[in-house]
Amino acid sequence: MKEHCKIVDSRIKNYVRDGYVEKILYKNGKAIKEAYTLTRKGRELAERQWNIRDHYHAQTKSPYHDLALSDKYFSLSEQVRDTWRTESQVREQFLEKLQELRDQGDEQRANMYYDMLQSNVISMPDAVYTNEKGVEVAYECITGSYGRSEMLAKETTIEIMNYSYETTRI
DSSP: OHHHHHHHHHHHHHHHHTTSEEEEEEEETTEEEEEEEEOHHHHHHHHHHHOOOSOOOOSSSOHHHHHHHHHHHHHSOHHHHTTOEEHHHHHHHHHHHHHHHHHTTOHHHHHHHHHHHHTTSSOOOSEEEEOTTSOEEEEEEEOTTOOHHHHHHHHHHHHHHTOEEEEEEO
């Protein structure tokens, strides 16, 4: 087992050295911990070598946030995980909704929502998944840096998209 750990450790060091992975240090209580995140070069490698195309891309450099998000993801059944959409995918879905509004002749509302998005009055949740009952659930990891305006921006999107809402405070 120790030999296996040495191989893994050296591989991680090589990935950092070669620019595929970035080490992030963070404080957990009194202890300093380390986490790793893929760089753009690392994501390209994952796509090329392992055909991983639809992956989560951290929006922040917060290991707490990303670990809480991954804990939620892995707490779901495999069937529900298959419905998981990242923040970027939710944004695409939101933009598709705006196009649907335009197609239905509701240009004014579509433009209003788009302007709200551009001015950060609307903000996408961390993820959306469809639960076992078929309900779309927006999921948000709330950090200590969130102010009231950030929360309102998330809640506005959730209302517009008619999502159920679940949060975790980290």
